[in-house]
Structures are given as structure tokens and as C-alpha cells.
Amino acid sequence: MDRKLLGLLAGDATLSYKEMGEQLHLSAPAVHERVKKLKKSGAIAGTVARLDGTAVGRPLCAFIHMDTEGWGKSPELLSIQEDSRIEEIHAVAGDTCVILKVRCESTKALEDILHRLYQVPGMIRTQSYIVLNTYLERGPGV
Amino acid sequence: MDRKLLGLLAGDATLSYKEMGEQLHLSAPAVHERVKKLKKSGAIAGTVARLDGTAVGRPLCAFIHMDTEGWGKSPELLSIQEDSRIEEIHAVAGDTCVILKVRCESTKALEDILHRLYQVPGMIRTQSYIVLNTYLERGPGV
DNA sequence: ATGATCCGCCGAACACCATTCGGCATAAAG
DNA sequence: CTTTATGCCGAATGGTGTTCGGCGGATCAT
Numbered sequence: 001m002d003r004k005l006l007g008l009l010a011g012d013a014t015l016s017y018k019e020m021g022e023q024l025h026l027s028a029p030a031v032h033e034r035v036k037k038l039k040k041s042g043a044i045a046g047t048v049a050r051l052d053g054t055a056v057g058r059p060l061c062a063f064i065h066m067d068t069e070g071w072g073k074s075p076e077l078l079s080i081q082e083d084s085r086i087e088e089i090h091a092v093a094g095d096t097c098v099i100l101k102v103r104c105e106s107t108k109a110l111e112d113i114l115h116r117l118y119q120v121p122g123m124i125r126t127q128s129y130i131v132l133n134t135y136l137e138r139g140p141g142v
Numbered sequence: 143m144d145r146k147l148l149g150l151l152a153g154d155a156t157l158s159y160k161e162m163g164e165q166l167h168l169s170a171p172a173v174h175e176r177v178k179k180l181k182k183s184g185a186i187a188g189t190v191a192r193l194d195g196t197a198v199g200r201p202l203c204a205f206i207h208m209d210t211e212g213w214g215k216s217p218e219l220l221s222i223q224e225d226s227r228i229e230e231i232h233a234v235a236g237d238t239c240v241i242l243k244v245r246c247e248s249t250k251a252l253e254d255i256l257h258r259l260y261q262v263p264g265m266i267r268t269q270s271y272i273v274l275n276t277y278l279e280r281g282p283g284v
Numbered sequence: 285a286t287g288a289t290c291c292g293c294c295g296a297a298c299a300c301c302a303t304t305c306g307g308c309a310t311a312a313a314g
Numbered sequence: 315c316t317t318t319a320t321g322c323c324g325a326a327t328g329g330t331g332t333t334c335g336g337c338g339g340a341t342c343a344t
Binding site (some may be wrong): 095 | 145148151152153155158192193198200209215219228229230232233234235236237241244271272273275279280283
């Protein structure tokens with residue numbers, strides 16, 4: 001039941017409690033209580049507006065693999081998250097150390113990002129994958 | 143001005159128009175009009191709840207690189223997006239063809255996903271990157 | 285089996301917010 | 315100067331979020 005509710009909210013968080021209640025065969029206050037609990041438990045991390053990268057002037061999306069010597073979330077690496085063009089930073093297992101997802105205004109801006117990445121001490125190399133087309137992009141589902 | 147507003151909404155879409163208006167030195171109806179235009183123009187693609195993967199029983203996140211022969215968004219490839227564990231599908235330029243972002247319940251489930259991917263005709267190989275830790279994960283920003 | 289406790293749900297009520305409307309100011313166009 | 319369009323504001327209203335009290339079913343101990 002909670003899973004259905006999470007599925008609804010993950011798809012469109014502007015639904016009213018009444019509308020969700022109809023789909024779940026519940027009353028509005030019942031839905032409200034469940035949502036409140038889900039927020040408190042952390043299952044719902046937040047409610048945000050999904051922006052269109054192109055419409056906000058950032059048509060270029062790319063994944064960047066970073067190879068570093070040693071292992072450590074250096075302050076320099078974590079500080080790059082202040083750059084709003086960086087959307088994701090993951091430490092991964094595989095033939096690279098860190099995967100970044102970035103969204104920027106141009107290839108020139110991407111070069112600027114790469115410049116900054118090479119300021120991080122211990123950086124060995126990067127490998128970039130420019131996305132040509134996005135077929136699917138959504139958050140965690142049910 | 144619209145950029146500030148988008149920044150606010152991308153961070154927390156539960157803010158009331160009055161609250162946003164105070165931060166932007168605008169009245170509530172003025173904010174409302176701007177938001178309505180931004181939605182109509184497509185800059186705001188939607189308003190959704192951000193779910194916590196771990197809390198919804200999907201603690202394992204991974205990126206999968208797919209190499210295929212030829213080039214084509216085959217119906218088989220696009221049909222895998224019905225699997226809610228698949229969060230993103232991007233065609234990319236680089237030393238692979240397609241990058242997937244998946245979030246699932248276990249390594250066993252990841253193997254199941256890989257099995258399905260190999261049903262796609264023309265699939266040559268995959269390479270998986272299991273994320274060990276996520277330092278940052280957000281949508282398109284200002 | 286009986287009683288107590290807890291949990292989740294409902295209906296009603298209230299306060300707040302989203303939304304609309306009319307009007308005003310500014311700026312660009314005729 | 316007149317006209318038009320745009321963006322904003324204040325007030326009003328319809329709808330929604332939110333709270334409250336009470337009800338019914340489930341669980342457990344006596």
C-alpha cells in the first residue's frame with residue numbers, strides 16, 4: 001500500500017490527497033498520515049521540481065570516469081559539488097574509481113569542468129562519455 | 143529572477159508561493175504566474191517526490207555500459223524501461239554505446255537485469271560499475 | 285472467551301493556501 | 315501623445331492541507 005503511494009508521489013507530487021485517496025481507496029487524512037510517516041522515516045527524501053536541462057541553458061550532459069591514485073574522498077573532490085553543473089558523484093567498483101554526472105552549457109564548459117577536476121590531487125586520468133540522447137531519466141521508483 | 147525561482151523549486155517544491163515571494167521580493171500571485179509560465183514552457187518538467195533507494199528496498203545502485211553492434215534504439219532496448227529498476231538510459235559517445243543507471247534490491251537482482259539486457263539483439267558485452275557510495279545526487283540545477 | 289491496548293481509518297471542522305480578478309505602473313510601439 | 319502589452323499588486327474566493335475526536339479491527343494477556 002505504501003509502495004503504491006510512493007509510486008504515485010514519485011510520478012507526480014502535485015496530486016491532492018483526495019485524488020491519491022481515490023486511487024488507493026483511502027480517505028484524504030489517511031493518505032496524509034502515511035505521507036507524513038514516509039517523510040519522517042526518510043523514504044521520501046524531499047519534494048522537488050524536475051527541471052529540463054535544455055530549457056535552463058544546459059543542453060550538454062556527460063558522464064565522467066575519474067581514475068585516482070590512492071583512495072579517498074579528498075576535500076578537493078567534495079568541494080566540486082558546489083559547482084551546480086555537477087549533478088552526481090559516485091565512488092564505484094570497476095575499472096575506474098569515481099563516476100560523475102555533469103550537465104553544462106557547452107563543450108567549452110565541459111572542458112572547464114575537466115580543468116577543475118585535474119586540480120584534484122592524485123588525479124590520474126579522466127574519461128568522458130557525452131550523452132547523445134536520453135531515452136529515460138527518472139528517480140528511484142517503486 | 144526566474145533562475146532564482148527555479149533554484150528554489152529544484153531544492154524544495156513544497157515552499158508556498160508566499161515564502162518564495164519573500165525571498166524574491168515578489169508577491170504570491172506574481173510567483174504563481176512565473177511558475178505557471180515555467181511549467182508551460184517546459185522548464186519545469188514536473189514535480190516529484192525524491193525517494194530514498196535504500197528505504198524502498200533498493201540499496202544497490204550501478205551503472206552499466208552496453209556495447210552493441212550496429213546502432214539503433216531497438217524496441218527491445220526501449221522496452222526494458224518498463225522495469226522500474228532501470229532509472230536512466232543514455233546513448234553516449236565514447237568507448238561504449240549506451241549507459242544505464244539501475245537501482246535494485248541485491249546483486250542477484252542485478253544479475254537478473256543483466257540477463258534481460260543480453261536478450262537485446264545485437265548486444266556484444268556489458269560492463270558494470272557498482273556504486274559503493276554516493277556523495278552527491280541531485281537533478282539539474284540553476 | 286473476555287477485556288485492554290494499540291493501530292489505522294474515517295467524517296467533520298478549521299486555517300491556510302492556491303488561484304483568479306480588477307486595476308495600476310512601466311515600457312515599448314505606433 | 316496615444317496605444318498596447320507586460321508584469322506586478324491587493325483583495326476575494328474556492329479548494330486544499332491539516333488537525334481533532336471517535337470508531338472498528340487486530341493483537342495479546344488474563
